[in-house]
Amino acid sequence: LYIWPSPPLDALEAMRFDQDRNGITDLIQPCSLFIFAAPGAGRSNAADWIRTAYHDMATHNITDGTGGMDASIRFAEEQARAENVGDGFQNTLAALLGLSTRYISIADVLAAGTIIAFENCGGPEIAFRGGRVDASEPNAPGVPEPQQDLESHTAAFARQGFTQTEMIGLVACGHTFGGVQQALFPQIVPVLNDTNNAQSVSHFDSTFVTFDNNVATEYISGTTQNPLVVGLNDTTNSDKRIFASDGNATMASFASSASLFASTCADLITRMVDTVPAGVQLTDVITPLPVKPDLIDLTLSVDQKTMQFTGMLRVWNLPQTTTHDVRLLWDDRAGGTNNVSLVQSRVATSSGGRATATWFSFPTLTLDVTAGITNMLFAIDNAIEDQGGVGFAIQDDLIWSNTSCITEGATVTGKLAIAVRNDLAPTRVYAESLGRDAVDRPVVVETDFTLQPGAANALYAVWSGAIANGQQDFTIGAEIGGVKVTRNDIRSVFDFSPCAT
């Protein structure tokens, strides 16, 4: 556990656990969902994502530390290689790249998508870490292909950091989803003439949109239709060679124990997505904060007498059969303590239905500007939640001003304003928004604001500036004593009121 607020960890935690609004879960619900063709294509987003993560990782060289999960699979040069045949990679990036932010790399989204696909489609819970760094250029080739022999496959997995037994496991874990497409591998798969499988995908097991050990039970019982086991051309039967490489011992153990298969895959898939270039430092495993404020927002009124305070609170696994007394308590600069009841607003499941999040909304609170706010606590059915005594710190010294507004039309522009408490004395104030560099990596774009003339005794000074069409995901930035700070949760451009016409 970490102490809230930590914007990078808060963002990773939300992507991992806030499955009703992380942008990922909706794309694999149901697990057969495939958004790039009419239903019945024989494919799924989940399978594309898992294959993409493996192909991104498979360039890793454990000896020299190059390659690994770094989203280098997004480069056209990698996708053009025979080892990366098919549109599954560009589909995956079309679905997931846009979810990356200043705090979440593209590779982190690919890793989270893979983990959530397993977890929500019948698989085990899988540990997720953040902190992957997106590559600036393609990696060296290195993804195994079905026509290669067992020796090259064993060597390729060893280069990636996996033993022979782990190779068997990793291939079986991946190949419980999806299959081989006829159009890409006509020498392996015939045209199937099946309207429920329009792209003629020969699936690895009979349950190709969910995780289970059928890939192993069907293999061991001899009923498998896996095209890389019973394909007509033995040269491309790579799963057959890999699965049999220890006399079928590993596959037999998976066939006789669904839970062994699940726990082995949980371990191997974590290791797969945590295989990163040397020097990249991953976070600890991201665990859900038991009580988490979110969408915290302070806005200074136009007359500068009050500030509006809004937010949400997420609590795990509250029984839904009773109502709950959830209160927000806060401290202010005047030494006062205050409290208010929160209103339950929605319930969402997480971790593939294993956990339930109950969300509570703050009522819109109007705070006196001199008192402001410094810290929050919560009381949930009378139990105090204060992060072990430190509380939930909140800063009211750099906030949006309610004089901000946007103009909507064919384009969306805006004149935004940031209120700065006078004791802060920043040298620069700017709006931060999400941009992309030349190779699509998220970057922070700073738009400098200028100090506006104001009333002599005002507690806050107002800085304002114009934002251009297309700018999105705003936070407040300032430079104080040479140090850059970021404030407020992300606001979309539409979180500002329209300008008076």
Ligand code: HEM
């Ligand atoms: C020697 C190692 C491997 C070989 C030769 C191999 C080969 C293949 C081939 C030929 C396909 C068909 C691709 C298509 O037609 O779209 C495929 C699909 C797939 N592979 Fe592998 N694979 C290997 C290892 C892995 C691993 C380790 C994973 C993940 C843990 C994985 C996950 C997948 C998935 C999920 C699909 C289905 C994609 C879809 O249906 O869209 N593979 N693999």
